[in-house]
Amino acid sequence: MSDVYIVGAGETKFGELWERSLRELAVEAGLRAIENAGVYSRDVQVLYGSNSLAGIINGQENIGALLSDFSGIAENNIPAIRIEASTASGGAAVRQAYLAVKSGEYDLVMVGGVEKMTDVFGTELIDLTSSVLDREWEAFFGATPAALAAITARKYMTDFNVEKDALAMMSVNDHANASKNPDAQYKNKITLEQALNSVAVAEPLNMMDCSPVSDGAAAVLVASENYVKRHKLEGIKILSSANAQDYLALHSRKSLYTLDSAKVASRKALEGAKIKIGDVSFAEIHDSYSIYGLMELEDLGFVEKGKAKELVYEDIKLNGRIPINPSGGLKAKGNPLGATGVGQFVEAYRQLKGKAGERQVKDSRYAMLHNMGGTGSMSVVHIVGGE
């Protein structure tokens, strides 16, 4: 089976982009990836579009057709399919591209992730984003993604004797890194005090524990070994791709603070790449809420359960032992749901090519990328790099 490479990557700025539409954002990211790879859009054989909530936020379904049409490739009758896996749509879409190339069916695949969230705002948007939960048995009773993360946080902090500072440090780190990322939604550094004193969202979590409402798009081109050789491209290898599921509702899982989907997917991804967790040079993790950052450090395998607090003050920094979210992460780079997981690949591609500018992780060889759906119902983990 063919090795699989990322041969181009591009993204829009993430943020509240009031003047930009869903389709404009997607096309911009796609064109940037095409330009970056130095290929022609007519060479693309299939397009996977990842998106989470356009149906209810923008009133637009049939996303595959929309992206194909406005990126100009509908003219060439190139198939285009939307991949929806909640907030893990981006990782899931890259995985589909990986499988499509691995199978030998395609040599060049475009993955484009997009979300346009600011077309709805306030309490209405909170209701719509709560559709990634179990609508009838969680959201019906007043649960929101933030509320469930908060329930998890309280239990975690109680059982492992963890102070709120440790959670806030995830956000402090994200903001510090995002200050060096031109595509990030927030480029301001924040102090621990600012993080702790922001307004309450769902106690014990406050605004600085929560990823923002974001618009944005990201795209990567995934190619076969043959294609890379034929066109003399310099790609970054996708060494492994893994995907695991857990119960949809938090209340149905075995533990409120153990992400079984992340545990299973990361173990499979490491096995697939034939590396150990200690070989990972940096990771982009799905810290939509600060508490998830800590849980992911544990469940992805960087540290034992309950001990992420030992990593968050120093080790996760850009120049630390295991840099986490050099892009700025979901808290500060931004979290345009369907684009988030694809954006992680854009960051990894730049980092591993040594083109991440001020936020370059030194001597980086392997990146672990973790994209998560809902409150942990799905995890997609990829290992890229290695050359």
Add this chain to the structure above:
Amino acid sequence: MGEVSRFWRESVHRYRLVAHKCGNCQRTYFPPRDVCPICHRESVGKMKEVEMSGKGVIESFTIVHEVPSPFVRQRPYILAIVKLDEGPSLTAQIVDADPGEVEIGKRVSAVFRKIAQQGTAGIIQYGYKFVLD
């Protein structure tokens, strides 16, 4: 999302805490499900309705300040995951309590309450909330 049938069809489970018990392994599931995730095909046709006591323990909770549109008039509210004595856990509000009184591990009982309303002219939804014992 104001269609009456969507709420009506779950009313027996939400009004009386009716769960499903697997006839093969005897585990109880709430919300009800037609396949036992442990027994798989061995459970098909053997999931029986059972009414739960409504008694349980707070596993964890939050006070929600940033609320979705149907809950604006209840802001802020206490949301918890409650582990019922019969085994399953569920997500529900804790009411008639000050946030300061609510703690992990405290015992609670189910009460029948209004949950939310679909806009000003929409149907009113009912179901379970919990009070401290």
